[in-house]
Amino acid sequence: MPQLTNYLYLFYSFVFLLNIIHVFWQNAVLYTGIGILAIIMIAISFPRADKVFKVLGTVLIAAGTFFYFSSDAGLRDIPDAFAGNISLLFLVSMLPWMNSAVKAGRYNTLLKSLIGNKDRRLSKLYGRSELTMVSLAAFLNLSSATVSQDLLKEKLKNVPANVRNNFVAMVTLRGYSLALLWSPLEILLATAIFITGANYLAVLPWMIAISIIGILLDSAFARFLFRNESLPEEDTAKNIPMDKKKFFQFIAALALFLGVVVFLGNVIQLDFLFSVTISIFPFAFYGQW
Structure with missing residues (x-):
């Protein structure tokens, strides 16, 4: 059996x-x-899953069973209900490629340099850190939280613990939530677009506008909250200079990814989930160079 699972x-x-x-x-x-x-996949994967996923899976299967018996669906409809979720599972399985692309392209080092600055004030650092978190979340989804936290914890290692923890929590949670409004890799957004049939290109400008407004308001609040906090002088001397070429490559990668998603959805007329999933391939390839 261990050989088969491999x-x-x-x-x-x-x-x-x-x-x-x-x-x-x-x-x-x-x-x-x-x-x-898909049913066979569940039967194989469920015993090997972590406890959290077992609990969530049990709840969802129980809810699906309840709605099944509450409807007039027959036995032949059960496989179709499971098949409808394969597209979402395919997308989730492709997300680690985004993480490897960012690391292979050394964008994580670039983002670290974006956080670094000679200005010691945390009120100024907050805005750059939040923009970094939004950029990471657009590509890495949930795994961006750990990457961003690692960068910030190293940057603020000599700052008092209560200030550091508050700063990191605010940047991570608020930056991530603002990226969820428009990132095509966000599962809830992808599912909502897929179910409602909405045009992603039509709602994208509005979602980005709301995200920008949120960043500006949150940065203004952080300027007041952290107005009296600053980094030790020796920490600002270790900043990594920003690679402008890599920075523009990062912007181009984001534009490429969104452009491919929009092209596949609006020109080729593929569904949104599938468009996002196969768009990961060119971005992952681009990130290798």
């Missing part, structure tokens, strides 16, 4: 491949087959 990724990849085929070839039998394989 090759489960082949089975999962096969199911994802069938899902890709179904996107371009709508077939009821294929869709039902994907649903049956």
Whole structure:
């Protein structure tokens, strides 16, 4: 059995491949087959999952069972219900590629240099840190929180613990929440766009505008909250100079990613979840260079 589990990724990849085929070839039998394989995936993965995922999975399966018996659906509808979630699972499985692309492209070092500045005041540092967090969250989703926290903890290691913890928590949580408004990698946003059928390009300017307003208001509040706090002078002497070339590459990577998502969704007319999922490939390739 341990040898078999090492090759489960082949089975999962096969199911994802069938899902890709179904996107371009709508077939009821294929869709039902994907649903049956999805049920098998759950049966295999559930015993090996962490406790948190077991609890969440049990709750969701129980809720689905309740709604199933509350409706007039038949047994033949069960596989189709599971098949409908494969696109979301495919997207989640692709998110680690974003993390590797950022590290391979050394964007994490770039973001560290963006945080660094000769200005010692935390009120000034907050705005740059929040913009960094928003940039990370746009690419890395939830894993951006740990990356951002590591950068900030190292930067503020000589600041009093209560101030450091408050600063890091505010930047991480608020920066992440502001990125969720527009990042196509956010699962809730992707699911909402997929379910409602809304045009991502149409709502994107409004979501970005709300995010910018939120950043400006939060930065203004932080200027007041941390007005009397500053970094030790020796910490500002160790700042890494910003690589302007890498900075523009980072901006180009973000524009490329959003551009591919919009192109696939509005020109090729693919659904939003699938557009985001396959857009990860060119970005991951771009990040290697």
